[in-house]
Amino acid sequence: MSFDKSLAYQEAQRAIDSVLEGETDRVLKMVTINALLKEHLPYYFWVGFYCVRQGALQIGPYQGTLGCLHIPFSKGVCGRAARTETTQIVEDVHRDPEHIACDSRSVSEIVVPVYNNDNQLIAVFDVDSTTEASFDQVDQEYLESILKNHFQTQVLTM
Numbered sequence: 268m269s270f271d272k273s274l275a276y277q278e279a280q281r282a283i284d285s286v287l288e289g290e291t292d293r294v295l296k297m298v299t300i301n302a303l304l305k306e307h308l309p310y311y312f313w314v315g316f317y318c319v320r321q322g323a324l325q326i327g328p329y330q331g332t333l334g335c336l337h338i339p340f341s342k343g344v345c346g347r348a349a350r351t352e353t354t355q356i357v358e359d360v361h362r363d364p365e366h367i368a369c370d371s372r373s374v375s376e377i378v379v380p381v382y383n384n385d386n387q388l389i390a391v392f393d394v395d396s397t398t399e400a401s402f403d404q405v406d407q408e409y410l411e412s413i414l415k416n417h418f419q420t421q422v423l424t425m
């Protein structure tokens with residue numbers, strides 16, 4: 268049976284929502300999202316957050332091999348996502364002149380901007396895969412929704 272990406276995202280989303288119910292700490296949200304997405308999506312090679320600090324990106328919570336510590340907004344696919352505030356999908360990073368190679372095994376990637384309640388960019392979420400064109404609209408839709416639900420949406424408490 269072939270792998271059902273949508274189903275895997277739905278299961279990951281349920282697990283994330285359940286673990287993070289009532290959680291307000293940003294770092295705990297980031298580590299949980301990394302761990303559960305990586306567990307459910309087998310093509311995730313590197314997954315993590317680059318946080319906005321003093322006008323540049325700085326490595327945040329991640330799972331995978333050593334990531335670059337600092338990325339200016341002017342560099343990398345992560346910088347482009349932060350600069351343009353749009354999700355970036357790259358089928359082959361070796362053909363993207365802006366890409367920064369932290370690990371030469373990464374081939375395709377998706378980078379999604381992350382906002383807070385005030386619609387300010389607080390981070391970008393970066394996922395790398397070792398195979399070409401691993402990411403598409405399905406990844407984009409689920410990731411944008413998960414990130415919006417946990418960082419941008421006001422948490423309503425009774």
Ligand code: SME
Nearest residue numbers: 334343344345366367369
């Ligand atoms: N993919 C990034 C660099 C960070 S790593 O892949 C962990 C980029 O080009 O922005």
